[in-house]
Each structure stands twice: as structure tokens, then as C-alpha cells.
Amino acid sequence: MASDQTRSAILSAAERLYADRGFGDVTLRDIVAAANVNLAAVNYHFGSKDELIAELFVSRSLATNRERLNELKAAEEAGGGRADIDAIFRALVGPTLRGCLGPSSEGSTAARFMIRASIESVPPIRRIKNREVDHLRKFAAAMRRSLPGRAEADLYWGLHFALAMAHHTIRERERLTKLSEGLCDLDDVQGIVERVVAVSVMALTGSGTRIGEKPGSQRARQGS
Amino acid sequence: MASDQTRSAILSAAERLYADRGFGDVTLRDIVAAANVNLAAVNYHFGSKDELIAELFVSRSLATNRERLNELKAAEEAGGGRADIDAIFRALVGPTLRGCLGPSSEGSTAARFMIRASIESVPPIRRIKNREVDHLRKFAAAMRRSLPGRAEADLYWGLHFALAMAHHTIRERERLTKLSEGLCDLDDVQGIVERVVAVSVMALTGSGTRIGEKPGSQRARQGS
């Protein structure tokens, strides 16, 4: 159908504009102008502005979540149903960090859009994020299997802090660069992932690689 | 002057409305209705809507920053110019967490406002936050004095992660409660502060209390 052309023109124009200028500054008229389609096309194809935003965000975050679960599954299978705690954290924060940071984030509209969605918090996106709890529960379950000795609450705190470090790094990327005067290398995504993983593991197990130490074996020691 | 009455009526009505309903949903007309003043009063007393928001946020965050620096100063004086790293982190995250979390956060409009400002990110507030770097540099300097051996970048990462955990806990308070089904006690502010401090210290020094361990001495051991 020819309609798909209009639909996807709107989607990609909207993603680019939102990524560059934020949700507050971009109107439907901006979007349709950039996509070279009629103003009414947005409501015809998506129903409303909010549903357009929701569709953009859902498709991107579904992709990330899928990637996360794939990594988690692989780690659990490699460990015979019980993944190492560092592998779990890596599956949790790796996809998000790789998607939003690094050299690709300049070029990739998708990455810039997700960063924007993480900084500004508009209602349609907030609604979707609230449903993310079910997804996180799978990681909590994996952690429980990996560290059966730890108290439930501690596992949740560990999960929470890992996400905190990842998301805050994405959100405050510019400020950290400015604060550290460039000393913190925000382009070394893999290094950042390992930093976050190392701290997360250490928080839970009380051992592992400390910040700044080059992890020789690519993985922190597990406590159990 | 009688004008102060109108001014502060606007300020407190605005703070309450923003705290309850967010910046996106509250118009000047809502504010003046709640404050029982004329619509033009906002522009007369503050110049514009953005300057009103800025004034609200500035006064609250100045208070927090002052508190932080007081704690930092006290810690440095107690240690003869060189504060323990855990005391530094405690001065950094304690005031913010105490201000935004805990039982008072239900009652305190100021707390709810600051949480809102941390979730939504409107232009006037973003502008102010960007100037916060100078304030953070003072903590970076204190960390440098406390741990002269560590690489600069590691100190910044440690500072960054500490803020990450604090702010993410404030932002995602509800989600963490929901995810953990109430197991994570978000009302135990002091416990949360110690958790964040413990992880932050451990990340930098590779030692200390791990998550969930009751810190017997109220402070994690310092590495140096």
C-alpha cells in the first residue's frame, strides 16, 4: 500500500525532530512539514499525537528489551540455568548503554530519540515505562537463582542501582563530560558497561573489580 | 508591603500545583485561581512563567546545596582538612535524599516539588541544573584530598554513580516499591543513605559494607 510510505515518513521525521529538539518544542506541523505530508495524516494514521509518540517509543524499547532477554537467556544457558551475577547485570545494562552511548549515538536517530525520551518524560512514554516492571521481574528472578543466599530486598536494590547508574550516565552524559573536563571517556561504551557491572556486582557480593581497575578476565568474581 | 503577600501566595500555590500535577498540566490560570490573585500578577511580580518556575527551583536547590556544603565542611574540619570518603558521599547524597524521601515527602510540598523537578525536565530548570557543575566540583576536590591516590577519572565516576543512585531512587521511588512489592523500604531514609554511601565507597575503594549488611558503626571503612 502507498499508505505505508506516508506512515513511515511521519515516523522517521518525528523521531528525528524529537531526538534533535525534544518533545516540548516539536509540533505536529513541524513533523508533517519535515515528512512532506498533510497535517491530517498524523491523526489519520496514528489517531493522535500521543499515540504517535507511544508507537515510536514502544518499538524502540521493545527492541532493547528483546536484546536484554536474549543476552540473559544466553547467559543462563551457558551456566546451566544459573547465570553469573555479572552476566545478568551485563545483559541488563549492556543493550541500553550500547544503544544510547558511544560513537553511534551521534549518528543514530534512534539512539538520540531514546536519550531524549529518558531526559524528558512525557505522559505517553511514562505510561509505557510503568509497564516495564514485568520485564524487570525476569531479571530479578535470574538474580534470585544466581544468588539464592541474598535477601530479596537486597537483590531489588542491586537491580535498582544498576539501572540507576546506566540511566543516569545516559541522562547526564553531557554534565559528566563537563564536570570531569573530558577525563571520563563517554565514548568507551564497553568500558562504561564494565564499570557499571563491576560496581553492581560489588554492591551485592562485596567483592570484585573496583572502579578504574582494568578487569583482566572481563568478569568480576562471583560471591557464592 | 502588601505585595509580598501576593508574591508568596503565587509562589506557594505554584509549588503545590506543580508538585501535585506536574509542570505540563498546570497553567498560569490554575495558579492564580489557587492563589486567589489576578492573572496579571504573575507577570508583574516575576516577569514570566519561566522566571516563576526558576525562582521556585533556585530557592529550594540553594537550600539543599547549602546543607550539602555545611556537612562537607564539618566532615573536613573533623578530619583535619581531609574528610573520610564515606562522609563526603554522605554529605553529597544525604540532604537530597532526606529532602525528597521519607515520611515527610508526603506532607512537604517542597519535597514533592523537587521530586517533580527531578522527573520532568523543563527548560528553566534545566538551565539552572547546568550551573550545578561548579557546586559538584567542590565535592570532587574533597574526594581528591581524601583519596589522593586514585585517578581523577575514577573519582568523577564515583561522584557520578553516587548521584545516579540517589537521584534514581527519588525518581523511580514508585517503580521500585512496585517492583519489589514493598520489600524495599523507601521510608527508611537513613537506611537508603547508608546503602548509597556504602556502594559508592566500595566502588571507589573496593572495600566496605556490602548492600544489605547492617553497618554496625554507621560508617563504612575507608580504604586508605
Add this chain to the structure above:
DNA sequence: GATAGTTTCATACAAGTGTTTGAAATGCAA
């Protein structure tokens, strides 16, 4: 008690918003 300065007020303004409408154009099957 007149004057000057400040503060309040009702009202209007100008611009921008997402959404709707109904007709025109297009694509496709019979």
C-alpha cells in the same frame, strides 16, 4: 488631602495547539 508610586484588576491580544471535516484524489476489484 493632593501627589507620586506601587499594586491590582478585567479584559483583550496574538499566536499556536491538536483535532475534525468533507470534499477531492487515488488505488483496486469486478
Add this chain to the structure above:
DNA sequence: TTGCATTTCAAACACTTGTATGAAACTATC
């Protein structure tokens, strides 16, 4: 071609937004 459904289009709609205006009310000083 005819007929029917889908898609596009220009235009208007209905409403909200922050801000500006100029007169009125108030306050304090001389």
C-alpha cells in the same frame, strides 16, 4: 468503466496558552 474503499488534502474549528494594556484601587509621603 463502474463502484467501493482507502488515502490525501486544504481549510477551519475550538480551545488554550502566556503576555500586554490601561484604567482603577491602594499606599505612603509631603
